[in-house]
Amino acid sequence: MKILLTGARGFLGWHTRLRLHALTDHEVVPVGRDEWHDLPLLVADSDAVIHIAGVNRAETDDEVEGGNVALAEDLAAAIRGAGHPLRIVYANSIQAGNGTPYGRGKERAAEILRDATQTGVGHLVDVLLPNIFGEHGRPQYNSFVATFVDATVRGETPSINDNQVGLLHVQDAAQALLDGLEISDAQLSPEPETHGVQEVWDLLQEFHANYVPVGEIPDLSTKFRIDLFNTYRAALFPEHYPIRLTPHSDPRGSFVETVRCRGGEGQTSFSTTVPGITRGEHYHLHKIERFAVISGSATMELRKMFSDEVLTFPATGDEPVAIDMPVGWVHNITNTGDEVLLTQFWSHELFRPDAPDTFPEPVRLD
Known part of the structure; x- marks a missing residue:
């Protein structure tokens, strides 16, 4: 039609x-x-x-x-x-x-x-x-x-x-x-x-109190909270990103807290990506998704649907950062280094094959 x-x-x-x-x-x-x-x-x-x-x-x-x-x-x-x-x-x-x-x-x-x-x-x-x-x-x-x-x-x-x-x-x-x-x-x-x-107003203040300072995800136990949080974080993008993550190091190595969430579902996964390869190239209608580079070097690219401008965020495991992908923005991540890239992905809901809320689309149109 x-x-x-x-x-x-x-x-x-x-x-x-x-x-x-x-x-x-x-x-x-x-x-x-x-x-x-x-x-x-x-x-x-x-x-x-x-x-x-x-x-x-x-x-x-x-x-x-x-x-x-x-x-x-x-x-x-x-x-x-x-x-x-x-x-x-x-x-x-x-x-x-x-x-x-x-x-x-x-x-x-x-x-x-x-x-x-x-x-x-x-x-x-x-x-x-x-x-x-x-x-x-x-x-x-x-x-x-x-x-x-x-x-x-x-x-x-x-x-x-x-x-x-x-x-x-x-x-x-x-x-x-x-x-x-x-x-x-x-x-x-x-x-x-x-x-x-x-x-x-009170919910927005609850979100803002911890999301901007440390990137903490609020309680997402209801649809309204999810919808309002997505509305709020869209207004922060791109000026308030990437989210700086804090490494805690000692002689044994380092520990980085990549996601804190106060309620609701949640699923964490990780991927390895060989040099030169791009992952992602899709957008969501409601899913909250965080990318965090653990090891290696990468660029994360995003484009608002029906626009041409592409935003690029460099990321490295040496100075870990995270990007929370806005709804309706196509996004990807590319290994720009010489070694295997290790990336952690987090979404606010469990992956459901019958309703993945993932729609393929290239970031770059040229």
């Missing part, structure tokens, strides 16, 4: 594109501001549209409300002109219809798209998303979680009005949009987890 993805370079758009790449064979056509003028031709050449492009915040209320309506009108015109039935999956919000400029705009956008697909030219799935959070969210824009993470990293303390909020990790939101490609229902409402605003 050929899928047009609007808002592909935004927060939810990037995660949806990542999930489509990892879990499906669909051809994805990313559309942002630069491609918007080609929308009629692109829609006509597609089988389905996942419509994420929208306006969350702007200088005026009219820009928020009118922006969402205008985007829907453009898409509706392209749907009517496509000449064949299209499935439209709309990333709507539970705030639709709540009387705010954003809520009015999202509600009206859904009506416009519904009208465009009710004349025999397709099917609309209206996905009502709650507050979403996750890796690479924009502070002061995507969610209060992104704002809290940014404040934590900067060492600032925001004003907190504690209340209960339904939260959905962005990869779960992306899965709901993928589900919309298959279901016959007209509406889909993924279920959030309810957490306190103060609870979120």
